[in-house]
Amino acid sequence: MAVQDARGNDVDLSIYKGKVLLIVNVASQCGLTNSNYTELSKLYEQYKDQGFEILAFPCNQFGGQEPGNNEQILEFACTRFKAEYPIFDKVDVNGEKAAPIYKFLKSSKGGLFGDSIKWNFSKFLVDKEGHVVDRYAPTTSPLSIEVSPVNFMYFATDITECLNILGYITSNGCYFYLQKDIKKLLA
Template identity: 90%
Template sequence: MLCSASPSATRLLFFKRNLNFGFVSASFSFLLTEHLSTGFENTLLVSSLNKPLPLLSRPIIKTRVSRPVLLFSSRADHTMASNSKTGSVYDFTVKDARGNDVDLSIYKGKVLLIVNVASQCGLTDSNYTELSQLYEKYKNQGLEILAFPCNQFGAQEPGNNEQILEFACTRFKAEYPIFDKVEVNGDNAAPLYKYLKSSKGGLFGDSIKWNFSKFLVDKKGNVVERYAPTTTPLSFEKDVKKYLEVA
């Protein structure tokens, strides 16, 4: 028996629901029993992965659903990287500082260091200086640095793209690409940054904490390391060499 309650107090429901497991999106069909006399209640569904998942929406009427039974999975497919942790950095297109689209798949086979930069931060001098030093040392061995200006932390990147380019390229001789100013936290965060954060959370949660947070990406487009704003680029040179596979 599906449920021990009396027939007058229950009815059977059959419906489909799309669920996202983080790695796979799937459409499932469920057979449920519904108790008609109780109030709202958060309910757990049991997936084919044998893990409890929260019901995505409560019943329309005041009910309690008990003992869900998964009948079958009708469809399963991989989701894009912008929606989950699957995929890679190569799935994204971003804009450079001049407004041109850049498909990040052009960096396939490279090791990437992705960093949110600012021009008026107390960490600016040390980070920009060491980013240039690191790039000069390893650019011919497969390292690319992708810098994304962001004004979300202390309003320390107030300039427009032209001013940011002038600052980075003139004062710090930055030869690596500077991209369009983006947001890295919140609802308007760039899709790339949503992916980076979901792939590699920080010590106190996924959110970017300040200017010059850094993500290291291997040659296959996977996020492999994350470094705090106060961690200077040359301090993790050994990791860069590891993923570049150089002595």
């Protein structure tokens, strides 16, 4: 699947294979803008070197809260919030003209209103294999997403790394876990 970035360059999303993605529809004039952009930048800074990317898709479908052109959107996000993650071309996320990526995301993980995106800053977590593993409401703090140890597993490349992340490996490398815990982990 290909998309355009905010500078008009074609981007094949396959370049993100092997990375954990948080895909977000953003807007510059929403009541959720300051908290979300601030926390997205913090989250990205914390995990960008661990195979994590945030893909931001500006959208003007909710109350006309992203009226700017791509240049203005980039200026706003990069200057005011120090956004270093990719920002893409403005898209529709609902309706007949919804971007293919949003059709895929919504069909993979329906929300409270089924296939509809509720508002600005709806978030989708995608694992290293491209599977949509979770969907978050616009009011969900980006930093709360990273707090869950289960989400850290999406960064892991094998079972040993998963166990280490969850605290099941001692400093000398010995496993210590209960059989029921490992069954839950692998479920």
